[in-house]
Amino acid sequence: MHLNPAHVMARLQRVVRERIQPRLHEQLAEVEVAAWRVDGDGEPVPAARAVGAVYTPLAVGATWGPRWGTTWLRVEGRVPASDKPVELVLDLGWSDRFVGGQGEGLVYRADGVPLKALHPRNVWFRLTGPGAPDGVVEADGRFVVYVEAAANPLVLDFPAFAETTYGEKPGPHEAEPYRLVAAKLCAFDDEVFDLLRDLEATGDLLPQLSSDEQRYWKILRAVENALDATSVKDAREALREALAQKANASAHHMTAVGHAHIDSAWLWPLRETRRKVARTLTNVLTLMETEPELVYAMSSAQQYAWVQEDHPELFERVRQRVAEGRIVPVGGMWVESDAVMPGGESLVRQISFGKRYFAETFGHESELVWLPDSFGYSGAWPQIARRAGYRWFLTQKLSWNDTTVFPHHTFAWEGIDGTRILTHFPPADTYSAEVTAGELRHAVSNFRDKAISDHSLLLFGYGDGGGGPNREMVARAHRFRDLEGAARVELGRPEQFFTTAEAELGDHAPVWAGELYLELHRGTLTSQIAMKQGNRRAEALLRTVEYLRAVSAVRDDVPYPHAELEEAWKTVLLHQFHDILPGSSISWVHREARETYARLEKQLRALVEGSGAPGRVVDWRIVRDRETVRPGENAVLDNGIVRASFDADGNVESLIDLRTGREMAAGPLGVLQLFRDEPVQWDAWDVDRHVLRRPVPLEFAGMRVTDDTIVVTHRRGDSTFVTTYAMEVGQPRLEITVDVDWQEREHLLKLSFPVAVHGLRARYETQYGSIERPTHENTLADEAQYEVCSHRWVHVSEPGLGIGVINDSTYGCDVRRISGGTDIRPTLLRAPRYPDPDTDRGRHTLRFAVVAGDETVTRAAADDLNAPRLDAVPDIEPLVSLELESGHAVIDWIKLADDRSGDVIVRAHETRGGRAIARLVTDLDVTISETDLLERHPEAVSEALTFGPFQISTLRLTQRS
Structure with missing residues (x-):
C-alpha cells in the first residue's frame, strides 16, 4: 500500500470539512424566532423585563443589531422524537476570525434563569439527552427559550490593527452588524463527534512526528484506512489501535486546566464584561454535567462578585462547584491588575480584597498568584506575594518578548528584597490553548527546564467571551491522556501541578533575580495619561484619607468610614486592570474611567472634610504657603x-x-x-x-x-x-x-x-x-x-x-x-x-x-x-512615627484594621536596599505585633524593629484593655 503523506493529509482535511463535520448535527425541524430590540440606548436589561416584552418575528437572514445594542430573541418549537440528543443550533452571524470580542448570546429559561451561552465555536443548546437542563421541554415536546444577543462589534481583526470607530456606540443610521444565519433543531451524533476527535488526535499528531519513525507510518496508514471506511463505526475501528498505543515512559506530563482569560475591560466596556463572565460560567457548568474530570480555574474576585449580583441562581451553582473543587478560585486578587504601575499599597489591597472575598464567599484561600497577561512584573512581587500567604506565581506574558528569550519555565523568582517564590510559565506559550497535538509538541520542545523537571501546566479554553473550554477541547485531552508520540495530559487543578513541581525541584530550582521585564508593550506606561493621573491621585488621596480618619477615630472617637473606603478602593482596584490603567482599551472604557476618577476624587475629598476635628491633616503631607523665588535678571x-x-x-x-x-x-x-x-x-x-x-x-x-x-x-x-x-x-x-x-x-x-x-x-x-x-x-x-x-x-x-x-x-x-x-x-x-x-x-x-x-x-x-493639595491647616501630632537608630526606613501607610476591631495598622518598609533598626513611637497605650500583609497571624515584636533590605513590615497596634 503506497502512502503519500501530503495526499493523505489533504484528503483528511477535505473529508472532515465536507463529509463528516456536516453530519454532526442532522436537522430535524425548524423553530420560530422573534425579536425584541432593547429600547433606547440598547443597554442590558434584566431577563424578567425581556420575557414580558413584545416580540416581532425574525426571519433567518434578517439583521438583529445594532452595533453595541442588545436584542432578545424568543425561540420556540417542538422537539421531535429522536434516539439521539436534540440540540438547538443558532448562528447569530459570527466571524471565525476572533473567537472572543464579537457577538455573543446567553440562553435563558422562560423563568429568567440563565442556562448556557452561544459563541462562534459553541453554537448549540441541548434540549434532550445527557446534560440537558430541567424545565425547558414540556411533556408534549414544546419548548420556549430566550436568548440575550449582544451585538458587540468585531473591533479587532487579527492581524490588522486599523483605526476603528467601533469604540463607541454608533449613530442611528449606521449599518446593522449581525444577521441571523441559522436557527434549527438538530440531532447530535455522538459517534460522529467521537470520530472527529479521533481523526483530530491522529491527524494532528502526524506533523509532530518524524517520518523516520515507524509510529508515523502506522498512524498515516490508520488515517487512510479510516477515510476508506464506509461507516462511522468502521472508521473508528480503523483508528483504534493507533489510539491505544501508550505514551513513552519519559513522556512529558501536562496538567490541563480549563480556563477563560476574560479581560475586565478591553475592546468592550465594563458592562459587557459582566455579561461575558456569566456566559462563560454557564458554558463551564453545562460542560461539567457531562465531563466529571473537568476542572476550571477562574481568577478575579470582582468577576465572581458581578455574577453574584447579576445572577444569584447561577452563582449558587458556581458556589457548589467550588465546594467540590471543580471550579477553582485562583489568584486571590480583586482583578488581574497591571503588575508594575500600581503602588505597593494598591497591590496589597488587590490581594486583601480578593482573598477576603474568596474566604468569606467560598471558604477558600488561593496560594497561587495568577497574572498570565499583565505587561511585566515588578521585582517587589515575590515579597508581597509571600507575605500575603502565597506559595506560587503564574504568568505567561514574557513569552511575548521581542528581543531575548527568557531562560526558564519553572524557576524560583527572587525579588528586590531577596524573597523567592516558585514561578511557572506554561511552555505552550498561551493561556487559551485548544489542546491540539501542535500545542503539546510546542510545549514539550519549548520547555527549558527539561534537565530538572518533566511537568508543566496547560491552560485551555477560549477567553474574552469565546466561551471558555468546550467539549471538543476536553475530548482531545482525553485522547492525549496516554498516547504514544505526545505529552501525557491529565485534567487537574493548578495546585496539583505546583505541588508536584515543588517536590520535583526541591532546592534545585534555577533562580531569576529582579523584575520580570516584558520586552514589549512599553507604550502602556504612557498611553491614556488620564488613567495614570487618576490612579496616582486616587492612591495619594486614599493614603491621606485613611490616615486622617484613623487619627479621628482613635483620638476623637469619630466613626471610621469602612464602607465608603472599601467602595473607593474597589473602584481604584478595578481600574488598575491590565487594559484600563495601561491605556489599551477602547474609548468607551477610558471615557467612563475619566468620569469615575472625577467622581471618586470628590468622594474622597468629602471624606477628608468629614474627618472630625477641623485643622487636622496628614503630618507628612502638609500643604504650606509656598515661598517662591523671584527670577533674577537674564532669566x-x-x-x-x-x-x-x-x-x-x-x-x-x-x-x-x-x-x-x-x-x-x-x-x-x-x-x-x-x-x-x-x-x-x-x-x-x-x-x-x-x-x-x-x-x-x-x-x-x-x-x-x-x-x-x-x-x-x-x-x-x-x-x-x-x-x-x-x-x-x-x-x-x-x-x-x-x-x-x-x-x-x-x-x-x-x-x-x-x-x-x-x-x-x-x-x-x-x-x-x-x-x-x-x-x-x-x-x-x-x-x-x-x-x-x-x-x-x-x-x-x-x-x-x-x-x-x-x-x-x-x-x-x-x-x-x-x-x-x-x-x-x-x-x-x-x-x-x-x-x-x-x-x-x-x-x-x-x-x-x-x-x-x-x-x-x-x-x-x-x-x-x-501630595494631594488640601486647604492649609495647622499640623497635628503624629499618631505614630519611626525613630531610626540606623539605616533608612519609613512609614508608608496608616489605617484602621480591615476587621473593624479599631486596631491601627502601620505599614513600614526599608527604602535603600540595606538594613535598618528603628523604634515605633506613639503616645497610644497599645501592644504592638507584626502580621502578614492581610493583618493576620500576629507575633509580638521587640522594642526595636529590624528591617532587612527593602523589607515590608505590617504592624498592628491593639489598645490595651
Whole structure:
C-alpha cells in the first residue's frame, strides 16, 4: 500500500470539512424566532423585563443589531422524537476570525434563569439527552427559550490593527452588524463527534512526528484506512489501535486546566464584561454535567462578585462547584491588575480584597498568584506575594518578548528584597490553548527546564467571551491522556501541578533575580495619561484619607468610614486592570474611567472634610504657603541652594548645586522632544525602537518672566506646549510644569534632562523600594530596556553628586548614557490610532522637578510633589512615627484594621536596599505585633524593629484593655 503523506493529509482535511463535520448535527425541524430590540440606548436589561416584552418575528437572514445594542430573541418549537440528543443550533452571524470580542448570546429559561451561552465555536443548546437542563421541554415536546444577543462589534481583526470607530456606540443610521444565519433543531451524533476527535488526535499528531519513525507510518496508514471506511463505526475501528498505543515512559506530563482569560475591560466596556463572565460560567457548568474530570480555574474576585449580583441562581451553582473543587478560585486578587504601575499599597489591597472575598464567599484561600497577561512584573512581587500567604506565581506574558528569550519555565523568582517564590510559565506559550497535538509538541520542545523537571501546566479554553473550554477541547485531552508520540495530559487543578513541581525541584530550582521585564508593550506606561493621573491621585488621596480618619477615630472617637473606603478602593482596584490603567482599551472604557476618577476624587475629598476635628491633616503631607523665588535678571532662578540659568530659547543651560559648586546640567535641561510614533503592530501598547531616533522640531514661541516663574512656549500645528519653571525657597530643586494642548496623531512627547552624572546604572522607584537598571546597551537585554517603568522618581549618582528627576503622574521613561553624563527622559504623552484614535486629545498638566541630593532627598521631594493639595491647616501630632537608630526606613501607610476591631495598622518598609533598626513611637497605650500583609497571624515584636533590605513590615497596634 503506497502512502503519500501530503495526499493523505489533504484528503483528511477535505473529508472532515465536507463529509463528516456536516453530519454532526442532522436537522430535524425548524423553530420560530422573534425579536425584541432593547429600547433606547440598547443597554442590558434584566431577563424578567425581556420575557414580558413584545416580540416581532425574525426571519433567518434578517439583521438583529445594532452595533453595541442588545436584542432578545424568543425561540420556540417542538422537539421531535429522536434516539439521539436534540440540540438547538443558532448562528447569530459570527466571524471565525476572533473567537472572543464579537457577538455573543446567553440562553435563558422562560423563568429568567440563565442556562448556557452561544459563541462562534459553541453554537448549540441541548434540549434532550445527557446534560440537558430541567424545565425547558414540556411533556408534549414544546419548548420556549430566550436568548440575550449582544451585538458587540468585531473591533479587532487579527492581524490588522486599523483605526476603528467601533469604540463607541454608533449613530442611528449606521449599518446593522449581525444577521441571523441559522436557527434549527438538530440531532447530535455522538459517534460522529467521537470520530472527529479521533481523526483530530491522529491527524494532528502526524506533523509532530518524524517520518523516520515507524509510529508515523502506522498512524498515516490508520488515517487512510479510516477515510476508506464506509461507516462511522468502521472508521473508528480503523483508528483504534493507533489510539491505544501508550505514551513513552519519559513522556512529558501536562496538567490541563480549563480556563477563560476574560479581560475586565478591553475592546468592550465594563458592562459587557459582566455579561461575558456569566456566559462563560454557564458554558463551564453545562460542560461539567457531562465531563466529571473537568476542572476550571477562574481568577478575579470582582468577576465572581458581578455574577453574584447579576445572577444569584447561577452563582449558587458556581458556589457548589467550588465546594467540590471543580471550579477553582485562583489568584486571590480583586482583578488581574497591571503588575508594575500600581503602588505597593494598591497591590496589597488587590490581594486583601480578593482573598477576603474568596474566604468569606467560598471558604477558600488561593496560594497561587495568577497574572498570565499583565505587561511585566515588578521585582517587589515575590515579597508581597509571600507575605500575603502565597506559595506560587503564574504568568505567561514574557513569552511575548521581542528581543531575548527568557531562560526558564519553572524557576524560583527572587525579588528586590531577596524573597523567592516558585514561578511557572506554561511552555505552550498561551493561556487559551485548544489542546491540539501542535500545542503539546510546542510545549514539550519549548520547555527549558527539561534537565530538572518533566511537568508543566496547560491552560485551555477560549477567553474574552469565546466561551471558555468546550467539549471538543476536553475530548482531545482525553485522547492525549496516554498516547504514544505526545505529552501525557491529565485534567487537574493548578495546585496539583505546583505541588508536584515543588517536590520535583526541591532546592534545585534555577533562580531569576529582579523584575520580570516584558520586552514589549512599553507604550502602556504612557498611553491614556488620564488613567495614570487618576490612579496616582486616587492612591495619594486614599493614603491621606485613611490616615486622617484613623487619627479621628482613635483620638476623637469619630466613626471610621469602612464602607465608603472599601467602595473607593474597589473602584481604584478595578481600574488598575491590565487594559484600563495601561491605556489599551477602547474609548468607551477610558471615557467612563475619566468620569469615575472625577467622581471618586470628590468622594474622597468629602471624606477628608468629614474627618472630625477641623485643622487636622496628614503630618507628612502638609500643604504650606509656598515661598517662591523671584527670577533674577537674564532669566535666572536662584534660591541659595540651586541656580538655574536660561538661554534665549528658554532652555535651562546651567543648573548649579550652590552647596558644592557642581554643575548638574550636561546639556539643555527641560527640552520637550516630539517623536513620530508609528508602531509596527500594537498601537496603544508599543513604543518601538525606531520611534526614538529622530525628534520632530517644535516651534519656539517665546519666553516670559513673571513674578515667580519663567514660562516658555512652543507650538506645532494645533498643539501648544507651555513649560513653567519655578523654585521654592529652601528646597534643592527646580520645578517644571508642562501644560499641553495635545492635538497630535501618532506622536510621542518626552521631556529631556541631561545631567552631568557618570554612572553605569540608574535607580528607579518601585513598590516598597527601588530597582537598578543599566544606562548602557552592552547586551541585548540591556538594550531592550529602552523604555521602562518608574514610579515617582529616577535617581542617578556618582561620588559627590546625586540627581533625581521626580514626577506627579508619569510612568514611562528612558535613561541613557550620553557624552558627559546621563539623559533622563520621562515620557509624557502618546497619540496612538488603535484602539482609541483620539487618545489623550486635549489639555493636560504634568509636573516634574530636578532634585539635587541623594535618594532620601529625592524620595521626600517626590512625596511632596505627589501630595494631594488640601486647604492649609495647622499640623497635628503624629499618631505614630519611626525613630531610626540606623539605616533608612519609613512609614508608608496608616489605617484602621480591615476587621473593624479599631486596631491601627502601620505599614513600614526599608527604602535603600540595606538594613535598618528603628523604634515605633506613639503616645497610644497599645501592644504592638507584626502580621502578614492581610493583618493576620500576629507575633509580638521587640522594642526595636529590624528591617532587612527593602523589607515590608505590617504592624498592628491593639489598645490595651
